Amino acid sequence: MESYPFKLSAAVPSITIPSQGDLFVYESAEASPRANLLGYSEQFDAAAWQKTNVTAAANVGAAPDGTAFADKITGTAAAWWMRQSAIPVESGQEYTASVWMRTTTPGTVDLYMVDTVVSKLACDVTTDWRRFSITYRASSANLAFQIGASAFGRDIFVFGAMVEKGPNMGPYIPSAGAGVAYGPGEGRIRVKPDTGGEIVLRPGQRYRTPERTTNWTIRPYGAEPLEGWLIIGQGDFDDANTKNSVKLDATFANVVTVANDTNSRVPITVMNDTSARVPVSLDPNQLIQQSAPIMAYTNAKSNINMPVNGTWIAVLTAAENVNGVILEQVMATQTYVLCAKASMPQGYYDGDVLSSNAPLMDTTRRKVPAGKGVWMQSANGTTGTVNVLYTVL
Known part of the structure; x- marks a missing residue:
């Protein structure tokens, strides 16, 4: 096994590790549980987002994480806004709200955090995706997060709204319906070996390729920095605490078959000294001539x-x-x-x-x-x- 510490950020968006092996394990350095208290973080057309003088269209373009789930909101009159209310918080604690935004016509969009007091952040939204955040100390047990502006008629693309506890903006956590919590170190990562396609893993999840890989390329799933370790190796793969193994059943009829029932399992030692060699005959009619890989399925x-x-x-x-x-x-x-x-x-x-x-x-x-x-x-x-x-x- 080989262990590689890493830090991924905007300055270092991906790394490639020249390491042989067929097993990849990702462990995150993040230590504390996190939660997105906001529901429908990518569904701005949902009824949970209260709307005044604004429309929302779902999944109209590419999002900053590479998916096609960016929504478009368009103000239809002056002083438009959309918000989610009754977000459960603790009075006296700091909370940070964030959202990605871009527009076809640069201008100002305001973010609000509201309970008994109103906190406002004016955001200069351009044609490039940018994640904006606002931090507020709650003065009651319910908080509202609002997006709005005075100017109307321009299209604003939005993605990944989030409200989290603490004074800093952390990696984005998607939510559908109610808010969602992640356990310690839930930042996802993209993994692409040179022997197969790219998949997405959470910390602790394992990925085994069908053959040994000579290099692995990794990058964050979202737009936030990630820190952790990559563990790469080969050999036995422990899947759900059950090791994959093959048991051979040898009978006195000089036939060896693959079986997995308890009664027919026979231990076999394979060696190369003269005394341990066993003659094997092959029936040509049972051989498969192949010039390319053959896919087997049932x-x-x-x-x-x-x-x-x-x-x-x-x-x-x-x-x-x-x-x-x-x-x-x-x-x-x-x-x-x-x-x-x-x-x-x-x-x-x-x-x-x-x-x-x-x-x-x-x-x-x-x-x-x-x-x-x-x-x-x-x-x-x-x-x-x-x-x-x-x-x-």
Whole structure:
């Protein structure tokens, strides 16, 4: 195993590590639990955002994290605003609100934090994405966060609203519905080995490639700095506290078969000295002549309807996944988010994220533990269909 400390920021947006191995583990240096107290952090068209003299359109363009989930808000009259109220806070404690904004016509947009007192920040919004923040000491148990301006008629693109406890703006935590809390060190990271596609991991999650990798490229999932360690190695891979292994059953009929039932397991020692060698004969009719890799699978699902983003579909239910499955190939007509969980996820990161904004053709093999379903939704707001090849264990 090799351990690599790292710090990723705007100045160092990615690093590539020339290290062999097939196992990658990401550990975060962040030590304390964090929470986004604001719900619907990427859904400004939701009813939870109260609106006056303003309209909101969902998923109209590229967001700062590379997804297509930026919303557009447009003031329709002077003194427009949108807000979320009754955010639960502790009186006397400091809270920081933040949001990404850009516009086609530069100008001022105001951020407000309101309870018994009003705090205001005038933001100079340009054509480039920028994350703005305002800090306020609460004077009651309920707080409101508001976005607004006096000028109207211009389009303002927004993404990733957040209210968190403390005087500083931390890494963005997405929320769908009610606010969401992350445990210690939940900053996500993008991992791309030279042997496969890019996936998104939370701290402590592991990723194994189907073959040894010669370099790994990592970058933050969001726009915030990250600090932690990368642990890269090879050999046995401990998946959900159960080591992957193969048991061989040798019989006196001079046949060796692969089996996994307790009664037929026989320990075999493979050596290369003369006394331990066993003659093996091969039937030419049972050999497969191959000039390229052959994909093996046991089951398939075809033409599954993939709805717009925000709606999950079960590619494979938890009830169908009795002993575990391996996803061999996913082919879709639109990019998608893929997640493993026993029940339907409540947000993009509620469960084991297998792929985020995945390509139309993905042949990266992924083992899904028994009892978990495989869920999918569109990543770009467009409907489509999906075909999946998988192996039942």
